[in-house]
Amino acid sequence: MANYRELWESLGVDLKKHDELCAVLPEFFEEIYLSQNDRPENMNYFNFVVSEIHGYRIQELADHKEKGAKVVGTFCVYVPDEITFAGGGIGIGLCGGSDFWIPDGEKVLPRNTCPLIKASIGAKLGNTCPYFSSADLLVGETTCDGKKKAWEILGEYTPVHVMDLPQMKREKGKLHWMDEIKIYKDKIEELTGTEVTKENLEKSIKLINDKRRALQRLYNLRKEENLPISGKDALLITQIAFYDDPERFTEKVHALCDELEKRAAEGVSVFAEGTPRILVTGTPMAIPNWKMHHLIETSGGAVVCEETCTGVKYFQDLVNEDNETMEDQLRSLTDRYLNINCACFTPNDGRIDDIIRLYKEYKADGVIYYSLPFCSTYAIEYKKVKEALEKEGIPVIMIETDYSLQDAGQIKTRLEAFFEMLDAPEK
Numbered sequence: 290m291a292n293y294r295e296l297w298e299s300l301g302v303d304l305k306k307h308d309e310l311c312a313v314l315p316e317f318f319e320e321i322y323l324s325q326n327d328r329p330e331n332m333n334y335f336n337f338v339v340s341e342i343h344g345y346r347i348q349e350l351a352d353h354k355e356k357g358a359k360v361v362g363t364f365c366v367y368v369p370d371e372i373t374f375a376g377g378g379i380g381i382g383l384c385g386g387s388d389f390w391i392p393d394g395e396k397v398l399p400r401n402t403c404p405l406i407k408a409s410i411g412a413k414l415g416n417t418c419p420y421f422s423s424a425d426l427l428v429g430e431t432t433c434d435g436k437k438k439a440w441e442i443l444g445e446y447t448p449v450h451v452m453d454l455p456q457m458k459r460e461k462g463k464l465h466w467m468d469e470i471k472i473y474k475d476k477i478e479e480l481t482g483t484e485v486t487k488e489n490l491e492k493s494i495k496l497i498n499d500k501r502r503a504l505q506r507l508y509n510l511r512k513e514e515n516l517p518i519s520g521k522d523a524l525l526i527t528q529i530a531f532y533d534d535p536e537r538f539t540e541k542v543h544a545l546c547d548e549l550e551k552r553a554a555e556g557v558s559v560f561a562e563g564t565p566r567i568l569v570t571g572t573p574m575a576i577p578n579w580k581m582h583h584l585i586e587t588s589g590g591a592v593v594c595e596e597t598c599t600g601v602k603y604f605q606d607l608v609n610e611d612n613e614t615m616e617d618q619l620r621s622l623t624d625r626y627l628n629i630n631c632a633c634f635t636p637n638d639g640r641i642d643d644i645i646r647l648y649k650e651y652k653a654d655g656v657i658y659y660s661l662p663f664c665s666t667y668a669i670e671y672k673k674v675k676e677a678l679e680k681e682g683i684p685v686i687m688i689e690t691d692y693s694l695q696d697a698g699q700i701k702t703r704l705e706a707f708f709e710m711l712d713a714p715e716k
């Protein structure tokens with residue numbers, strides 16, 4: 290990585306602590322990613338993004354900021370990036386996926402809090418994440434209790450705007466969410482000094498839809514009998530989608546898909562024939578949380594799809610691009626975003642339908658229900674999901690785990706037993 294120390298210093302990053310983080314990541318990435326066989330050549334761009342994770346993009350954001358742009362950090366796929374970009378802002382996803390940030394999070398949060406929340410708060414409070422330091426505004430949402438209370442703490446350190454997400458998908462909930470999107474639009478205009486107009490919103494809807502279309506194309510290739518890309522690599526790409534430049538990212542994903550299409554035509558597979566195909570569902574996996582995928586793919590399975598927010602929930606629905614007025618655009622945004630099936634909603638049967646549909650579309654052999662500890666909505670929802678899957682004859686196991694590797698051996702044993710039980714060759 291080039292030398293970005295001056296830049297980090299200007300952002301108030303704790304250099305000494307940050308060095309510790311930078312020292313472990315390359316080794317970790319090497320072991321998990323670069324050691325894979327037969328990776329597509331076009332993964333090189335995404336390798337580069339990780340190798341420069343706190344450099345290149347941070348410099349880009351700083352350059353944009355110098356020209357007056359504002360950086361907006363978000364933590365949930367319900368926050369509409371289209372509004373951020375239309376108002377001249379740059380949206381970046383900020384969820385923390387590393388154990389490294391947990392101790393700083395635990396200084397202000399109870400230990401029995403979801404690791405995603407602890408890591409996110411810890412990254413900000415410990416000044417060890419230049420993305421947090423680059424953000425002019427953080428946008429939270431009222432999805433789960435842990436997050437709701439965490440925003441109050443985060444607000445003591447930096448400007449925070451909270452979007453009030455309804456948790457039932459009724460007509461009044463829709464009207465309320467549309468109102469919240471309008472309030473968010475006003476907030477962005479106030480922050481950037483740029484009016485969100487029908488024209489710039491039209492452009493940003495297209496920009497973000499294009500990114501989603503590229504990811505849809507990538508995921509469609511994972512439906513192939515011969516898998517041209519590993520689940521780990523696909524996960525990495527979706528994680529990068531949250532903070533990379535959207536236009537460049539879209540172009541790079543399409544370049545990769547061109548290569549993958551060729552591989553698919555030639556019958557190239559990165560897994561041996563008969564490897565059990567796994568659909569992962571559950572809580573999001575924020576970068577660099579690659580634990581579950583790595584354990585699955587080194588225990589004899591292949592991840593073919595993620596029914597998560599770092600998977601299809603992020604891109605499976607597009608925003609309608611055919612809108613006559615700005616009110617129509619805002620309604621289209623409301624409809625698209627309220628179509629996401631997070632476990633914070635009640636009832637949330639749409640998620641069960643999604644899991645069963647994706648299982649069939651991706652020709653999966655089994656489902657792994659992944660949950661971070663202390664995420665009660667996803668953990669409790671397992672009962673209904675399990676019952677529905679069992680009715681369909683779909684094998685499922687739940688694995689609850691945090692970011693640490695202490696339980697890796699135990700999880701591998703459970704995974705191996707699960708894969709053995711799956712009757713993959715008959716599929």
Ligand code: SF4
Nearest residue numbers: 364365366432598631
């Ligand atoms: S799991 Fe729910 S709260 Fe978490 S990012 Fe996804 S939609 Fe948001």
Ligand code: SF4
Nearest residue numbers: 403405433572663664
């Ligand atoms: S994983 Fe669960 S507890 Fe953690 S932030 Fe997301 S919804 Fe909240």
